Amino acid sequence: MKIREATSMDLEAILKVMDLAKEFMNQTGNSTQWVNGYPSREVLLNDLDLKHGFVCEYESKIVGYFCFIKGNNPEPTYSLLENGTWLNHLPYGVVHRLASDGTIKGVAKACFDYCFSQIENIRVDTHRNNQPMQNFLKNYGFKRCGTIYVSDGSPRDAFQMQIVK
Numbered sequence: 001m002k003i004r005e006a007t008s009m010d011l012e013a014i015l016k017v018m019d020l021a022k023e024f025m026n027q028t029g030n031s032t033q034w035v036n037g038y039p040s041r042e043v044l045l046n047d048l049d050l051k052h053g054f055v056c057e058y059e060s061k062i063v064g065y066f067c068f069i070k071g072n073n074p075e076p077t078y079s080l081l082e083n084g085t086w087l088n089h090l091p092y093g094v095v096h097r098l099a100s101d102g103t104i105k106g107v108a109k110a111c112f113d114y115c116f117s118q119i120e121n122i123r124v125d126t127h128r129n130n131q132p133m134q135n136f137l138k139n140y141g142f143k144r145c146g147t148i149y150v151s152d153g154s155p156r157d158a159f160q161m162q163i164v165k
Contacts, residue, residue: 001106003114006053006065013062014044014055021099025130032154033127039097047097054114056100056107064107067096070119077148078123078158084146087160092121098133108136120163125156 006014022034047053047067056064069075071091078086078094093115100107115122125148126133134157138144142159149155 001110030129066098081146093119
């Protein structure tokens, strides 16, 4: 699987991936995480404008998408962590909006393998009902650190992992 920075030419394919990911979340008991048009075209275009959007390609087809923010800008919603502590306070990368079209396995692993090749410390959050993502994160080696609240005030389970070289 190939990871590359997304461009505006990829937007329609990314939107399709997002729609398929939302269907999967609904089918697996997570009907409240990506609602009311989120992530919108505007949110995704902002990812692309900031050079934070990445696509996963398999046999020249876009099969996944994620937003990756590396290192120097702390995630505002991570400033308050309840019921736990972060593993460290070193610079970190953040992954948001990870989505797969469901056609092949390994999109999440490819995403995090790529991100850890860029920075050794990553934080991520997900809805408590997103059991597939929760399971993946734990199996990959992430530790649940506590609860954060996203901009609309809803809680998310927060995870962190550091690779020590």
